[in-house]
Amino acid sequence: MLDRIISEAPRFFTYYNMVFLLEAMGRTLLMALIGVSLGFVLGFLLDFARRTPGRAWLPLRVAATLYVETFRRIPFLVILFIVLFAIQGFRFPVSLFGVAMIAICVISSAFCAEIIRAGFDSIHQTQWDTAAVMNFGRLQTLRHVVLPQAWRVILPPAFAFMVMFIKDTALASQLGVVELTFAGKVLSTRGFSAMLVFGTVLVLYFALSYPLSRLGGWLERRLAPSRGR
Amino acid sequence: MTYTFQWGEALKHLPYLLEGAWLSLALAFLGFWGGALIGLFGAVGKVYGGRLVYRIVDIYVVFFTNTPALVQIFFLFYALPEVGILLAPFTAVLIGLVLNSGAYLTEIQRAGFVSVRQTEIEAAEVLGMSLAQIVRYVIVPHIAKTLFAPLSSFYIWLVLGTSMASIFGVEELTGRAINISTTNFRTIEVFSVTALIYIAITILASAVLALIGRYAFRVRAKIF
Numbered sequence: 001m002l003d004r005i006i007s008e009a010p011r012f013f014t015y016y017n018m019v020f021l022l023e024a025m026g027r028t029l030l031m032a033l034i035g036v037s038l039g040f041v042l043g044f045l046l047d048f049a050r051r052t053p054g055r056a057w058l059p060l061r062v063a064a065t066l067y068v069e070t071f072r073r074i075p076f077l078v079i080l081f082i083v084l085f086a087i088q089g090f091r092f093p094v095s096l097f098g099v100a101m102i103a104i105c106v107i108s109s110a111f112c113a114e115i116i117r118a119g120f121d122s123i124h125q126t127q128w129d130t131a132a133v134m135n136f137g138r139l140q141t142l143r144h145v146v147l148p149q150a151w152r153v154i155l156p157p158a159f160a161f162m163v164m165f166i167k168d169t170a171l172a173s174q175l176g177v178v179e180l181t182f183a184g185k186v187l188s189t190r191g192f193s194a195m196l197v198f199g200t201v202l203v204l205y206f207a208l209s210y211p212l213s214r215l216g217g218w219l220e221r222r223l224a225p226s227r228g229r
Numbered sequence: 230m231t232y233t234f235q236w237g238e239a240l241k242h243l244p245y246l247l248e249g250a251w252l253s254l255a256l257a258f259l260g261f262w263g264g265a266l267i268g269l270f271g272a273v274g275k276v277y278g279g280r281l282v283y284r285i286v287d288i289y290v291v292f293f294t295n296t297p298a299l300v301q302i303f304f305l306f307y308a309l310p311e312v313g314i315l316l317a318p319f320t321a322v323l324i325g326l327v328l329n330s331g332a333y334l335t336e337i338q339r340a341g342f343v344s345v346r347q348t349e350i351e352a353a354e355v356l357g358m359s360l361a362q363i364v365r366y367v368i369v370p371h372i373a374k375t376l377f378a379p380l381s382s383f384y385i386w387l388v389l390g391t392s393m394a395s396i397f398g399v400e401e402l403t404g405r406a407i408n409i410s411t412t413n414f415r416t417i418e419v420f421s422v423t424a425l426i427y428i429a430i431t432i433l434a435s436a437v438l439a440l441i442g443r444y445a446f447r448v449r450a451k452i453f
Contacts, residue, residue: 004311073385073431074424075392077403082424085416089232163295170297174396181300188307195308202296202304209295 005196012192012200024183025204027097031172031179032165034101036158039108046113047120048142064113071110077171079103084175100172104165111161119154120146152223159216163209170205180204232417239418242409249405250426254434256401257388259323264330264387271335276342286335293332299393301325306397318397330387337379341372373446381438385431392427402426 049057049064071079083103087094094102123146131141173182184201188194271290274282293301302325305316316324345368353363395404406423410416 070428073389073428075389075403075427077392077395078406078420078424078427081406082417082420085410085420089417167295167297167299170299171393173299181297181303184300184303193308193311195304195311198300198304198308201300205296205300206292210291213291213295 004193008193008196012187012196017187020187021180021183021200021204024178024180025208027177028166028169028179028181028205029208031097031100031104031169031177032162035104035108035165035169036112036162038105039112040116040158042105042109043112043114043116046109047116050113050117051120068110068113071107072114076103076107076168077174079106080171080175096175096177100169100175100177104169104172107168108161108165112158115157115161116150116154118157119150122153123150155223156216156220159212159219163212163216166205166209166212234418235415236418236422238413238415239409239422242405242419243422245409246402246405246423246426249400249402250430252399253388253391253394253401253403254430256323256326256391256394256399257384260326260330260387260391261384263323263327264332264334265338267327267331268334268336268338271331272338272342275335275339290332290335293329294336298325298329298390299396301329302393302397318394318399322391322394322397322399326387326390329390330383333383334380337376337383338372340379341376342368344375345371370446377442377446381435381442384438385434388431388434389427 046064046068049060050068052060080100080103083106084096084099087099087102127145128141131145136144169179170181172179173185176182178186180201184197188197271286274286278286302322305325306318306321309316349367349371350363353367358366391401392403394401395407398404400408402423406419410419413419
């Protein structure tokens with residue numbers, strides 16, 4: 001086994017194979033980055049919708065809660081298939097990468113909404129009330145009172161979440177999006193030893209997520225929220 | 230914009246899909262308990278073991294939590310045959326899930342162990358409790374309380390993760406949905422029904438876990 005890997009290694013680690021793998025790695029990172037960024041924006045809106053006051057906004061609250069609870073209970077693979085077939089069924093002109101991005105954003109917005117909710121829940125209700133007494137609007141309270149404190153709670157899990165998404169995008173290989181896992185499958189079907197190919201792919205995934213995990217852990221220790229209420 | 234929904238075509242196969250859902254739950258159950266066992270040894274090793282044991286466990290945890298489960302299973306399924314180890318799809322997926330959840334559960338259980346304060350163990354020792362009694366009456370109740378929420382949400386995550394098995398031809402819920410949709414082409418309907426079944430079984434699992442938590446460990450668990 002080992003001598004096979006050693007004999008194949010020079011043929012495998014050629015310039016073009018490496019460029020192919022690194023480009024695929026870039027696409028994996030890009031998908032996770034876009035997913036998390038858009039997920040945070042959408043998740044923020046979802047959480048804001050869930051916090052609207054009064055009876056008039058009740059349908060919006062119910063819809064937002066339903067969205068978050070639903071999409072956290074469906075496997076990413078199934079969402080990928082539904083988005084793919086819905087887009088093909090209705091003949092929207094969207095590329096496979098676009099399909100994967102839509103599926104990622106659907107899931108990541110639901111998960112981000114939960115992270116953001118935990119962050120905002122860490123800010124005590126009295127602070128909202130105090131700000132209201134001082135004649136702050138809801139958006140002003142958010143911007144000047146809540147966000148400056150909540151980001152410390154939101155940021156560390158956001159990194160764990162980013163790592164989770166780097167790993168989940170591996171499933172997009174099932175659609176044929178050329179990301180890291182798909183690149184591994186392509187190289188392995190070209191006849192390279194699966195051990196060599198998937199071993200390399202695993203190492204590359206590790207190189208991508210490990211620094212982020214470490215950064216997240218470091219931030220978690222550093223930003224441990226001071227319990228000022 | 231021309232797609233006519235035919236829900237009947239999907240609902241016709243509901244019993245077949247539900248059988249698959251059962252297999253999904255079973256796979257998650259096996260993966261969870263296998264992982265819990267590895268996690269228990271891992272956590273004990275990390276907390277009470279020496280420097281070397283800590284290092285080894287840490288490498289295992291860091292490696293498995295930072296690479297995709299899908300690629301790990303690819304490795305088990307496609308690369309191990311090169312050294313003469315042939316795994317059936319179900320076995321490969323199960324081993325992959327067990328190794329993966331073992332890594333996560335090591336970290337979760339370690340957090341539980343750390344939550345038991347040294348002073349409480351010393352107090353129990355002073356009261357003349359044996360090691361077995363300390364474990365039974367001091368450590369386990371503590372760990373159960375702190376760990377219940379993360380463990381049950383991990384179990385749900387694992388149920389969703391079993392959908393990966395379909396890629397290797399295991400006929401669990403997603404695998405069966407793929408089977409049906411490739412024969413009748415009602416893909417949107419079949420996968421929507423599948424999604425609803427996943428929602429139903431995860432809510433069911435959450436509810437069962439919350440009940441167990443409430444009556445066995447006196448943990449106030451939320452379903453949502």
